[in-house]
Amino acid sequence: MHYALNPRTFFHSHYFHLGLRFGAGLVGVTLIALRFADMATAMTVCIGALCTALMDMPSPLRHKFNEMLASVLLCTAVTLVISLCGPVPWLLMAMLVLVSFLACMMVVYGKKSMPLQLAALFIMTMSMEHVMTARESLIHTGLFLLGGVAYLAYAMAIAWLLRHRIKQQVLAEALFELAAYIDIKADFYDTRHNLTEQFNKLIRHQGQLADRQQASRDLILRSHQNRKDAIVVQIHVCMLDLYELVLSTHTDYALLRTHFADSPVLQTLRALAYKAARDIESVGYAVTRKRPSFPAIGYEAELDALEGHILALRGEIDTGKPKQEALAVLRAQRNKIRAIIRMAGELHVASQNEYEGTPFWVDADMQPFLSQQRYELQLMLSHLRPDSPVFRFALRVALAITTGLVVANTLPYAAHSYWIVLTIVIILKPSFSMTKQRRADRIVGTIIGCVITALILRFLNYTPVIVGLLILSTVATPTFIYLRYRYAAISVSIMILLQMHLMAPGNADLITERLVDTFIGAAVATVFSFVLPNWEYQSLPRLIRQVLAMNLRYMQSSFELLQGKCRNDFRYRIDRKRLMDSLAELSGALGRMLDEPASKRRAAEDINLFIVQNYLLVAHVAALRAILRRHARDIPAEAVNAMLAHSHGRVCRTLARALAQHGAQPGDDIELPAEGPAPGETAVPWTGWPLVQRRIRLLQADADKIIVHSVAIVRDVRT
Known part of the structure; x- marks a missing residue:
């Protein structure tokens, strides 16, 4: 919900x-x-x-x-x-x-x-x-x-x-979406949930989370001038840091399920993740009420139980039951969840303190993090061409409205042409999927609204009652228009019908006429949704090139940060945001394509796996950052950097090859690094060495899979 x-x-x-x-x-x-x-x-x-x-x-x-x-x-x-x-x-x-x-x-x-x-x-x-x-x-x-x-x-x-209040509400929504995201991650530990389905659910929710985080950035980072603003800025920054920690929790869930399916340890991990989500929700709940948030959720029982399970499993290693690698993965997950719990505590602290200023990137330009909107005439003129999806949509709507007007003028009863036209413009959307959903919501909402209005006029036909219900429906319409359009369609139908009844009482056919006009408008919109259509598969090559290009930039900035070449993670955060936005856009296109006729779907499974693999690269990088932070003591910088440099060169060249398969090359500002010599197999006496090695192997393996799915996508889309 x-x-x-x-x-x-x-x-x-x-x-x-x-x-x-x-x-x-x-x-x-x-x-x-x-x-x-x-x-x-x-x-x-x-x-x-x-x-x-x-x-x-x-x-x-x-x-x-x-x-x-x-x-x-x-x-x-x-x-x-x-x-x-x-x-x-x-x-x-x-x-x-x-x-x-x-x-x-x-x-x-x-x-x-x-x-x-x-x-x-x-x-x-x-x-x-x-x-x-x-x-x-x-x-x-x-x-x-x-x-x-x-x-x-x-x-x-x-x-x-209410400028500060609105910032709080939008920030709270982003916190609630992050909590929902963690709930999905928690179910990876539950063997009752299929891993592939969970990944699909996670990727779909990633787009919603990206939208809410961007809305929060746009309001909070543009202007923060007083102590109240400083609080929401600090909560926002903590939320983004927490988000990166959540990304880093991705691991080999199949390995954990294979070895610990019969152990209560997975359910304990799930319970901890679920509690962390409720903890974050409590911060969002406090923010919406303009109050400081204080921790009210205890983790001690689950953490103690987790330590007990790990000790018991360590004892079983001697008998050869769980493998050492699986136990190492389990311990790593424990450490990450502990880090998430600590960061959730920092969220509470951020909501309690009053700050003199906002030290977060004081001298930095926030524009790359913010939505850029330019209303230039030249942009519209550049789309006045037959192959432009926007031009085709505009032409489709114009033709549909023309047809609606002609149909209204030829009907045997006094059809309300404006209602037919209004139904057409509300239903017809740029994509077939959006049109299909809006048509269902409009028809169902109008029917329910007409039935409710008929009951009101039959049993509650008193002017004060009707005015009260009219005001209530007026409030409900914008409340649900971006939340659940079907509810908005119900309330707007009630609002308009009651308004017409007050202005011209006694029209017995008022509701019937509106129903008929709605069905006519919906029928016209349905027919024209197949005229000059813009099928989602046509935009896939551009979106995939965009994802690969953004991932290449992200890998460059992330490895510079990991190797210590850049001390400030500003560019890393920008590139991560852009990559996540591009993945959300591709994921949205995939979801819309699956709502289109079967003959218009292309490479759906490979695109889904392509999105997952690119997402996993981000998760692996976040995990590497967490490992290097957690094991910063006595780190052998030269050996670690050599391993990172080799991996950096290999992954970037893999992404460049995938980009070339889609007919594009890295930007002029992208310099592909040399792969460099492979690091030796000799173990380095440092606690983080095996963890970094394993994570880099996973990173390279998932990068190689991108090539496989990229080839399949090119073949299917061209076909």
Whole structure:
């Protein structure tokens, strides 16, 4: 279950606060408008506020203002154009198609532009039903602009007042996602769970965790000026360090299961990992409540039991039962879990202290860690070509809307063309998988919403009750729109139907008409999801090249850090973030491809294994860092660096070969190191030597497997 759907955390999440802010703003703007004008005027002002509210998301203040101002200006322009074209049917039709096309082209600017695209299409559909004179169009547009500006001022004032609170909520969400990630890792010790399925689950969750961590970075690292901000910065840094420790816990789980399946030691490890996840959740829980966090979970019983199991297993070595290597792996896991428990304790401490400043990378440029958003016209123009997925999506939506309008005009009953068009623009998404999911949510949500509305109008048809339920559904819509769209579809259906009932009571066919229009819009969207499609396998070569290139950079920066050539891990952190982002993007594409028709799937198993192997390289590097830190005393630097240099050269050249298989070469700033002589087999008298040797062997073996899967992917995708 998503943390925000848990009643314990729901009312403190930024999703619920977004719903409250959204609902209070819309109701407030509408009531103020009603104080000075009639219902029709107030609803126009309300629609202006609604379109602006769609861009009301957690963002740094400057970005938030720019995004919401763009929504106000764009939607006002769309309102004016569509209103002026209303008296001329053929011109209106042409402008609807053009606006739809241009709005969908904005997808080129990434996720942040999706609400802006929806706002533009929404106001387009709302404006197309009204035929007005030029003077009425100008007045209507002015009222719309007034509503948009009013909500913009309100939202910015609230965002400024709650700027620290929003940082806490977004940070808490990242902590809850990290706890869920550890829960998945804990199940690797449970023999009831298939290892392959667990890896797939882990990789899928990796994308969600990367998104939440990036949202936290964007808010927290852009501006931190006071003691309150310093606290969330320190918690954020501890969270990232803890994340690296969790990465380092990857080990040979098959080996542990083979030798210790009958021993309680694996269940003890799982219990410790599970408790660590609850410990991290408790920090997130405290952060959402603006409180310091104090440890409330004890690990002593499990740690003592683990030591007892290890002592008993050491005694069994003499009888030849478990192998020495398996016991060494087990001891390493114990040490890593102890390190995670200590770091969880540091998370609690970070939430308790007040800091004078934020010493974390004081003189460093944070920009590489932050999302970069540039709204340049040239970028959109560069995608005006037939092979661009964005261009094909925009054309697909424009054709679907044209068809929807034609169908609405030929139906025997008074179809509401704006509702059909709205259904089409909500369902049709850039990918087939997203369209498929949105269609199911929209249809199911609309049916449930219509049934609930019918029951309300049948048994609770009292104006105060209806107004109360209308406000409740207004709050619920934005709360769930990014959390569970199906719930949002239910609440928005109730909201619009109750609103229409208040404005025009007595329409007995209100609910039936909306259901029929929804099914028509869904049918049109379904048909056009196969028109000019962009199948996920077409983007796979680019995404795979991106992963390999990022991994090559990551290996360079990580081995420089491991060999002591670089004392600051700033570049290492940047390259790790970029690699994880690229893996999350490839994993998302794979998940979407599996929802597409079977004939459009390519190399699914090899891509999955390719993602896993690249992820394992990151885990091995994190484990090497942990080993070198844990055994830093009396480290034979020359021998260790020679081993690392040999491994570095071999792994980097392996990745470069895989990159060449996909028709690309390392960047000009990447200098492939010489492999160097292989280190001798003579054991070095240092406690960490066998651990480093074993981890490097695993690193090289997993790098070699990348080549195997890369060849298979190239063959299948080309076929």
